Amino acid sequence: xxxxxxxxxWDGKFKKGTFEAVTYAHETAKKLGVSTTxxxxxxxxxxxxxxGNYGADKVICISNNINTCDSQGMSAAxxxxxxxxxASLVIIANSNTGKTIAPRLAVxxxxxxxxNVVDTPSNDTPFTVKKKAFSGKAFENAQCNNDKCVLALxxxxxxxxxxxxxxxxxxxxxxxxxxxxxxxxxxxATGKISLAEAEIVVSAGxxxxxPENWGMVEELAELLGAGTACSKPVSDIxxxxxxEHVGQTGKAVAPNLYIAIGISGAIQHLAGVxxxxxxxxxxxxxxxxxxxxxxYGIIGDAFEVVPRLIxxxxxxxxxx
Amino acid sequence: MKILVCISSVxxxxxxxxxxxxxxxxxxxxxQFIINPYDEFVLTKAIKLREQHGGTVTVAHVGPAxxxxxxxxxxxxxxxxxxxxxxxxxDSFFVANELATIAKDFDxxxxxxxxxxxxxxxxxxxIAEILxxxxxxxxxGLEINGSNxxxxxxxxxxxxxxxxxxxxxxxxxxxxxxxxxxLIPNMRGIMTARTKPLNVVTAQANEERTVSISFEKxxxxxxxxxxxxxxxxxxxxLLHNEAKAI
Numbered sequence: 001x002x003x004x005x006x007x008x009x010w011d012g013k014f015k016k017g018t019f020e021a022v023t024y025a026h027e028t029a030k031k032l033g034v035s036t037t038x039x040x041x042x043x044x045x046x047x048x049x050x051x052g053n054y055g056a057d058k059v060i061c062i063s064n065n066i067n068t069c070d071s072q073g074m075s076a077a078x079x080x081x082x083x084x085x086x087a088s089l090v091i092i093a094n095s096n097t098g099k100t101i102a103p104r105l106a107v108x109x110x111x112x113x114x115x116n117v118v119d120t121p122s123n124d125t126p127f128t129v130k131k132k133a134f135s136g137k138a139f140e141n142a143q144c145n146n147d148k149c150v151l152a153l154x155x156x157x158x159x160x161x162x163x164x165x166x167x168x169x170x171x172x173x174x175x176x177x178x179x180x181x182x183x184x185x186x187x188x189a190t191g192k193i194s195l196a197e198a199e200i201v202v203s204a205g206x207x208x209x210x211p212e213n214w215g216m217v218e219e220l221a222e223l224l225g226a227g228t229a230c231s232k233p234v235s236d237i238x239x240x241x242x243x244e245h246v247g248q249t250g251k252a253v254a255p256n257l258y259i260a261i262g263i264s265g266a267i268q269h270l271a272g273v274x275x276x277x278x279x280x281x282x283x284x285x286x287x288x289x290x291x292x293x294x295x296y297g298i299i300g301d302a303f304e305v306v307p308r309l310i311x312x313x314x315x316x317x318x319x320x
Numbered sequence: 321m322k323i324l325v326c327i328s329s330v331x332x333x334x335x336x337x338x339x340x341x342x343x344x345x346x347x348x349x350x351x352q353f354i355i356n357p358y359d360e361f362v363l364t365k366a367i368k369l370r371e372q373h374g375g376t377v378t379v380a381h382v383g384p385a386x387x388x389x390x391x392x393x394x395x396x397x398x399x400x401x402x403x404x405x406x407x408x409x410x411d412s413f414f415v416a417n418e419l420a421t422i423a424k425d426f427d428x429x430x431x432x433x434x435x436x437x438x439x440x441x442x443x444x445x446x447i448a449e450i451l452x453x454x455x456x457x458x459x460x461g462l463e464i465n466g467s468n469x470x471x472x473x474x475x476x477x478x479x480x481x482x483x484x485x486x487x488x489x490x491x492x493x494x495x496x497x498x499x500x501x502x503l504i505p506n507m508r509g510i511m512t513a514r515t516k517p518l519n520v521v522t523a524q525a526n527e528e529r530t531v532s533i534s535f536e537k538x539x540x541x542x543x544x545x546x547x548x549x550x551x552x553x554x555x556x557x558l559l560h561n562e563a564k565a566i
Binding site: 010015068069071072075094095096099100101102103104106107108111112113114115116128132133134135136137138139140141142143144145146179180181182183184185186187188189192193194200224235236242243245248249250256257266267268274275277278279280281291292293294295296297298299300301304305308309311312313315316320 | 331333334335336337339346357358411412413416433436437438439440441442443445446448449450452453454455456457458460470473474475476477478479480481482483484485488493494495498499500528529530531532533534535536537538541542544545546547548549550552553555556558559560563565566
């Protein structure tokens with residue numbers, strides 16, 4: 001028996017969420033006294049054996065190239081491995097791909113499914129884990145009634161731990177299946193940092209007065225290696241793309257540092273960002289609700305504060 | 321084309337979330353329930369597809385009788401009929417099974433990509449798996465041509481165009497239609513919704529694989545440390561030395 005973890009790759013490279021998931025699987029397997037098996041799909045540019053550094057004992061590389069839009073094919077291939085390995089617990093990062101394949105996998109394996117998990121199981125018989133609920137406004141302790149369980153791990157919720165371990169690597173040919181969905185074109189925003197995985201997020205709201213003023217937001221983000229985000233009104237008016245909308249009905253983010261510029265901090269916005277470890281707010285209005293939720297704040301005009309902040313961070317970077 | 325839209329009834333987005341004193345359930349006192357915002361985009365898109373191609377839009381919901389106002393609102397927005405499975409929606413697999421039983425007779429099965437209460441985001445994918453259908457998850461664009469489906473979805477750092485055939489499951493979000501295009505009920509819609517069919521069916525007694533034990537709220541943060549405007553250097557120092565965030 002082992003804990004199985006899907007080691008997602010994108011363009012052949014493992015993602016941050018993958019290392020979080022492998023670490024999580026290893027920690028949980030240790031508690032259960034079993035081994036950790038990672039499974040990859042498709043051609044890898046990265047070395048599969050490096051997953052041993054995060055606690056995998058064995059890596060099974062599915063050789064079939066299955067497109068990520070083929071959720072059925074991906075979940076079927078992982079299910080083959082889960083059955084072969086007798087895995088009662090499968091860990092998947094709750095990324096775009098993970099969200100699509102994990103529920104299908106749970107149905108295939110006749111397993112319970114719990115998503116947005118933020119901690120290792122507090123109990124193993126039955127499995128009980130803490131997950132996010134009400135779009136970040138609360139946590140739920142959920143219990144799985146089945147002897148098998150698929151857990152989808154919330155991004156940035158679990159720290160990556162390197163173990164200096166090593167993993168054996170084997171190859172596996174899964175059954176070939178015909179995909180019901182085909183990819184016809186991919187449009188990539190190059191150099192963009194994935195919001196879900198970003199360590200730092202710089203976000204701005206209506207206080208910026210217009211899309212032409214986003215230059216300083218992007219400059220600050222680039223300087224910090226951060227992702228850029230925005231509030232709902234800003235994406236609704238079309239100043240910024242929908243993909244940048246964070247909040248209860250947009251993306252949920254959980255970076256180390258969240259900088260909110262000209263965002264008042266409506267309850268719907270806070271729900272999507274309050275898992276951030278440190279929050280900074282810059283707003284002209286001292287009554288803005290965000291000041292009640294943030295860790296640090298500057299009451300002032302973004303058009304004056306942000307350029308000065310950029311300058312100070314540049315100085316800091318030059319000296320550190 | 322027969323379109324099924326699966327909808328959830330969720331607390332209004334402005335709701336403060338509190339729990340009963342034993343922390344076992346949501347305290348629904350003073351909470352207004354609405355159509356799950358992701359489902360609203362899907363419902364409007366379904367009605368637009370019906371205008372283009374003809375057919376019907378049915379809304380389906382798993383929940384108790386006091387959720388019926390949410391279904392009546394969907395009918396007022398423009399759905400033709402509604403089905404309510406009379407059961408508490410607690411486990412995603414249970415809900416997916418109940419909805420799949422209904423969905424097998426439809427050409428296009430749509431739902432929001434997640435509900436804003438339990439955020440499982442799993443019911444559409446589970447329906448697709450149970451019925452052996454394709455799925456476009458996080459769908460931001462959709463066109464139907466005969467039985468051909470072309471869709472768009474968000475991927476890490478970009479978007480992807482997809483092609484497939486009916487029947488299919490679509491888990492949608494904003495982009496399917498814009499916020500400003502969302503249909504809202506008008507007086508005529510509200511009047512006709514009263515007489516549109518709302519069929520109540522009993523649950524199939526499907527297995528519940530997960531159960532909620534308890535709820536808790538996130539820890540409160542310490543009060544906000546204010547830095548004088550003009551003193552951004554101090555903020556940078558705090559973020560580095562104290563918060564260890566940069």
